[in-house]
Amino acid sequence: MAHGERRVTTERKKPARRAKALTVDNKSKTSKPKAVSLKNQMRSTERMLRKDLPIEVKEVLETKLEGLKKQQEIQNCLSGCGAEDIFAEHENKFFCSFQKLTNLVAAATSGKDLEDPMKT
DSSP states (O other), X not given: OOTTOOOOOOOOOOOOOOOOOOOXXXXXXXXXXXXXXXXXXXXXXXXXXXXOOOHHHHHHHHHHHHHHXXXXXHHHHHHHHHHHHHHHHHHHHHHHHHXXXXXXXXXXXXXXXTTHHXXX
């Protein structure tokens, strides 16, 4: 090829695309709707109460809001009490294992038999 001549290119074939694999369409399945949190329900009822609505509707919304607040209090009480018990249980397990470890270390440094501290 001489200097300055153009090289004629032949048409290149485009690479063939792969066919998509057969997959299951997850969107077509009927899934149950997500449960709306109490906090969001309370917010939506409070927003509705701010609007200009008939008195009967406002009364119903207020009773609904009171019920939601009671439900949230119960839920907070149940979750709060359980957390303290779980924390105390973990603390106890940690303390016991720490005591065993310190006993083993003390026994090793004093030269006593290692099985004696486990029995105490």
